[in-house]
Amino acid sequence: MNRPLLLAARDLVVRFGDRAVLDGCSIDLMAGEAWMLSGDNGAGKTTLLRVLAGLHVPDAGTLAFDGQRLAPGRFPADVRRALQFVPAHPLLFSTSVRANLDYGLRAASVGREDRRRRTAGALAWARLETVAGTHPRRLSSGEAQRTAIARAWVLAPRVMLLDEPTANLDQAARDQVADLLGRLVGAGAAVLVAAHDRALLALPGMRRLHLSGGRLATLGP
Amino acid sequence: MGLLEPTLEALRRLAALDPALWTIIGVSLQVSLAALAIAAPFAIAGGYLLAGARFTGRRALVVLLQSLLSFPTVVVGLLLYLLLSRQGPLGAWELLFTREAMAIGQVLIAFPIVCAFTLAAVESADPRLHETARTLGASRLRAALTVLREVRFALVAAVLSGFGRVVSEVGCALLVGGNIAGHTRTIPTAIALETSRGAFTEGIALGIVLMAVALVVNVALAFGQGSGQGSGGARQVLHGVGGR
Numbered sequence: 198m199n200r201p202l203l204l205a206a207r208d209l210v211v212r213f214g215d216r217a218v219l220d221g222c223s224i225d226l227m228a229g230e231a232w233m234l235s236g237d238n239g240a241g242k243t244t245l246l247r248v249l250a251g252l253h254v255p256d257a258g259t260l261a262f263d264g265q266r267l268a269p270g271r272f273p274a275d276v277r278r279a280l281q282f283v284p285a286h287p288l289l290f291s292t293s294v295r296a297n298l299d300y301g302l303r304a305a306s307v308g309r310e311d312r313r314r315r316t317a318g319a320l321a322w323a324r325l326e327t328v329a330g331t332h333p334r335r336l337s338s339g340e341a342q343r344t345a346i347a348r349a350w351v352l353a354p355r356v357m358l359l360d361e362p363t364a365n366l367d368q369a370a371r372d373q374v375a376d377l378l379g380r381l382v383g384a385g386a387a388v389l390v391a392a393h394d395r396a397l398l399a400l401p402g403m404r405r406l407h408l409s410g411g412r413l414a415t416l417g418p
Numbered sequence: 419m420g421l422l423e424p425t426l427e428a429l430r431r432l433a434a435l436d437p438a439l440w441t442i443i444g445v446s447l448q449v450s451l452a453a454l455a456i457a458a459p460f461a462i463a464g465g466y467l468l469a470g471a472r473f474t475g476r477r478a479l480v481v482l483l484q485s486l487l488s489f490p491t492v493v494v495g496l497l498l499y500l501l502l503s504r505q506g507p508l509g510a511w512e513l514l515f516t517r518e519a520m521a522i523g524q525v526l527i528a529f530p531i532v533c534a535f536t537l538a539a540v541e542s543a544d545p546r547l548h549e550t551a552r553t554l555g556a557s558r559l560r561a562a563l564t565v566l567r568e569v570r571f572a573l574v575a576a577v578l579s580g581f582g583r584v585v586s587e588v589g590c591a592l593l594v595g596g597n598i599a600g601h602t603r604t605i606p607t608a609i610a611l612e613t614s615r616g617a618f619t620e621g622i623a624l625g626i627v628l629m630a631v632a633l634v635v636n637v638a639l640a641f642g643q644g645s646g647q648g649s650g651g652a653r654q655v656l657h658g659v660g661g662r
Contacts, residue, residue, distance in 0.1 A: 300564075
């Protein structure tokens, strides 16, 4: 099946001092593909995700989204919206869950009625309706993580980059987050998840990339 | 001379809405609020930009800004006086001994306070705030406003501190305002004058107002900071596994 190429990275190099954390990484993310990125602590998984999200300027290499070459660190707003990154420690604004979900839609100048509808949809998608008006400080870790994922999802991203989304959550919260990831993949977005949680490998269509010595390798079937 | 009698007399005059006293209070508040309204937006923007900027000489600029916090207001007044006096470079503006001149002086006094406090607030904010906003598609301006919103209680403290400083300063207001009754006489300059004339009743009445203003500012500050601890500040989803 021919899937459209969404995000293409070529020969990415990132050095921290003398050490090349990424040493010529290339990756193609196609629509509807799901990849789990594994690697030891400090292998450079977060750095790779941050480079792909435009948050870290690589020392070398190129990035293209939907065929459009991207200037490192200067992604246009529409690309930033289409290419969502949920870090390992996502930050929720000190408003409410609903306002957090609404944030990106406001930034995109989406009309009030459409915003209300999409925010309500995202709250339902992430099963956050009961905490919609709650301040993020009062959320459980699982609810907060789901809020961060829903805040990205509401923007209808074409690529989702997630860094350790289930780390340190209890089993129930991990199951809920894994369920969200499964539905993300099912919805046709390209998903790249950096994780140690092998349970995520069981998600439908999930394939595996391994980062070691600054280089990427495809593992398994 | 006892303190009780003039204090009671001062309170009576305040309660009776003594026009001379309330004109002085009105001038003080008008000049200080105008100065703050002018200084605060630029100072907050300056503090934000300085927090994020990296350029040669930045450190020196920050040190200069912090030094200006303790710059004597009478020296600000002196420099402004020399600029605005008839022989000065800005003498043609004919601003000396006007409320505008006092407001300019207070802008110069308030700016470094609000700017330095904003700088400290933004520097101590979570650096991922800006990044998160940008990731969600925010423009640089919207991301900046988001960061400022997250540190809003510190900004309120910055503005209130600036107000507290300018409303109670005497040196600059005296030099460039001239302490003209009904025109440029403020609470602190009036207290200085009345005390020198032995008119303690007016001095005490104005002192009570000044202390009341300071009290209100501090209560507002404490209230704002208390609210900030209760509900402000972005939440970080805590995980154990770090990344690189």
